[in-house]
Amino acid sequence: MSDLLARRAALLGPNVPTFYDEPVHIVRGEGVWLYGADGRRYLDCYNNVAHVGHCHPRVVEAIARQAGVLNTHTRYLHEGILDYGERLVAKFDHDLRQIIMVCTGSEANDVALRMAQAVTGKTGLIATDNTYHGNTTAVSHLSTRRPPIGGWPAHVCRVPAPDSLAPLGGSLEAQPAEFARNVARAIEELEVSGHGFAGLMLCPIFANEGTPGIARGFLAPTVEVVRKAGGLILCDEVQPGFGRVGSHWWGHDYLGFAPDVVTLGKPMGNGHPVAAVVTRPDVMAAFREAFGYFNTFGGNPVSCAAAMAVLDVIEDEGLVENARDVGGYLLDGLRGLTHPLISDVRGFGLFVGLECALDGQPRPAFCARVVEGMKARGILLGRVGRAQHILKIRPPMPFGRAHADLLIEAMADVLKEVPIDA
Secondary structure (H helix, E strand, O other), X not given: OHHHHHHHHHHHOOOOOOOOOOOOOEEEEEEOEEEEOOOOEEEEOOOOOOOOOEOOHHHHHHHHHHHOOOOOOOOOOOHHHHHHHHHHHOOOOOOOOEEEEEOOHHHHHHHHHHHHHHHHOOOEEEEEOOOOOOOOHHHHOOOOOOOOOOOOOOOEEEEOOOOOOOOHHHOOOOHHHHHHHHHHHHHHHHHHHOOOEXXXXXXXXXXXXXXXXXXXXXXXXXXXXXXXXXXXXEEEOOOOOOOOOOOOOOHHHHHOOXXXXXXXXXXXXXXXXXXXXXXXXXXXXXXXXXOOOOOOOOOOHHHHXXXXXXXXXXXXOOHHHHHHHHHHHHXXXXXXXXXXXXXXXXXXXXXXXXXEEEOOEEOHHHHHHHHHHHHHOOEEOEEEOOOOOEEEEOOOOOOOHHHHHHHHHHHHHHHHHOOOOO
16 A cells, blocks of 8 residues: 555655545445455445446446447547437437537536637636536636635636525525525626626535535526526536436436536546536537637547446436435435434435534534544545535445445444544
């Protein structure tokens, strides 16, 4: 382990993150399981990348088969991108029926920002102050993780994110309207500054914000504000999309609003690097007129084969229905746990958060100890939220009730063992 870490540091440089105090050396994956170099098996309760399960044989076979026949870019004609794209957009409403395929969610979100600017002729953008949408220069400016060289750009406004411990407006009931008021104020600032308002980018379940106290209709006041101002709603579905919320294929349908642009990423190819932007024809036309965009690897035949196989597996194995059933079962089980630092357990399908707080104050150190304790029992979790005080449970979609039982049982044990003052 120490030799591996030394090689990483020598080759990759400083500050390259790993999970856990003692990183896990993973050598193989299968379904909802990951296997370490020491032969230990870990239940993966974190990765949405392997959406239909690690190394799903149908996805592996589709990639290998297509790689043995043809892989090129879209300046040559091939049916793969058309067959896949037509099948994908059939999953959308709201006239979202045209597509650009790219390689990563970061690229997809970068394109979405440019679409908003092309449609409106303005440059101002809004996101929450506790979000993440990727690592290109443009989308990294939406994040507050680290300030960019030269300071934050003036054309980006960040509004307070929804919060469960300290809800906007003073209560969960007041939070939707207060979030909308903050967006309205940001729009006014952008207009006064001369940048104007192009679009609002958000994850429909506010995943990186910790899915804080939102439900169907939460964004209705905000949508009204954005529409009145003439801006676009840019919906990042990288985490909730492809059925993870259980009740719907897409998070925006669960919340009940119509985005102008939707971006997709990691789960789309089950780990193969493929992503996409889905939008209306009028938005696409404005973008194509304003930008000469081409992506060498976006929409290549191998990526399309991987993405098509993922759709096949989701449908044939009933994974959306599984997310609804097992997600509800897991949520009920975790809500049955009692502990003074469990302030809330909430979720959407197979995306569940357990918030660690006491008297309204986040307890990130305790949350970190729980994550480490679960890893010691062979169960991999993550953390999320402004203070990193929310356990993030987001397993591959084949996750079953028996897996949920393992998670709940281990969580009960760890909660008993971790000191409250950790």
